Amino acid sequence: MKIAVAGKGGSGKTTVSGTLARALARSGHSVLALDADANPMLGISLGVGPEETDRLLAVRQGVDAGETPHEPTTEGMVEAFGTRAPDGIRLVVASRIDSVAPGCQ
Amino acid sequence: MRVAVVGKGGAGKSVIAGTLARLLARRGRRVLALDSDLMPGLAYSLGADPPAMPPLLDAAEKGEDGRWRLKKGIGPVRAVRRYATPAPDGVLLLQLGKPAADGLPPIMGSLNAFYKVVHRIRGADAFRDWDIVADLPAGPRQTAFDWAPYADVFLVVVEPMWKSALTARRVARIARAQGRAMVLPVANKVTGGADSQRVEEMLGEPLFASLPADEAVAEADRLGVPLIDRAPSSPAARAIEAMLEALGREQTPAR
DSSP, X not given: OOOOOOOSTTSSHHHHHHHHHHHHHHXXXXXXXXXXXXXXXXXXXXXXXXXXXXXXXXXXXXXXXXXSOOOSSHHHHHHHXXXXXXXXXXXXXXXXXXXXXXSOO | OEEEEEESTTSSHHHHHHHHHHHHHHXXXXXXXXXXXXXXXXXXXXXXXXXXXXXXXXXXXXXXXXXXXXXXXXXXXXXXXXXXXXXGGGOXXXXXXXXXXXXXXXXXXXXXXXXXXXXXXXXXXXXXXXXXXXXXXXXXXXXXTTSOTTOSEEEEEEOSSHHHHHHHHHHHHHHHHHTSSEEEEEEEEEOSHHHHHHHHHHHTSOOSEEEEOOHXXXXXXXXXXXXXXXXXXSHHHHHHHHHHHHHHHHHGGXX
């Protein structure tokens, strides 16, 4: 199954997502946890740890920096930019807004 | 003063912004409240009507070069006069509005108009004596893309928890990189001195203010009414008022 969790800020999206992912992983599923928030915090609810979550390399920034070799496929990007989370979950952070970004949006 | 309230979702930005705006208006200030959230909430915390459609929908047009521009004759003064919603105590609320079921494309005009209007407000003589209180959407996006160019203070609201603190750190870093405004961290929903201390440790800097956890805030939010009407003498409302005093003191020497 592929689940997207949406809703207003502070309503508990991240906690619901993280708990669903862990529950699925524990019942034997292979789980890809995708953090598509530009302020990505899913790592905390998955159990990666706060400071570690803050330092995770996002795909967008990783590709832009050009320092991480990867196959130009979805699988290759998950492999290169993903992180191991508890219960065997693969966590991928899509993008992170971390600096002043002039111009278009 | 020109304040932009930022932070993580659910931290309490709208309640703080709405209460500050109402308090300033009660002191005789002319107050423009801004809500640039596509999931707007400030109207409820101010006691104003949320609009059915994005108010600035017809304020912008696409030029022949494909770029959005404000329609002829619409500057910041007319935009506020024509599109702002009246709120109690004389506050005027300019809202971005929210998309309907057909998503973002039909309201790109209002998005662009709002952005242009707030940039023109920054230097407009007509607003020189106004106070501005803005409720920015959750997270760092609008701070990074300069949606609050008028701000001379960023209040970074943070709950005593890691997700909130990491967001606050990021938003504060971005606002400071712009170098235009004071950036002041404010703890919210604090249940004691130990909570404030934990927040300071997570942020790595001292707090400007600590606002208490208060059932009156949750109650006002459940009902969708302003805290200042529902419980004006609640601990949270009093703490926001004390913070406003402190903000005044902070700003006086600079002017």
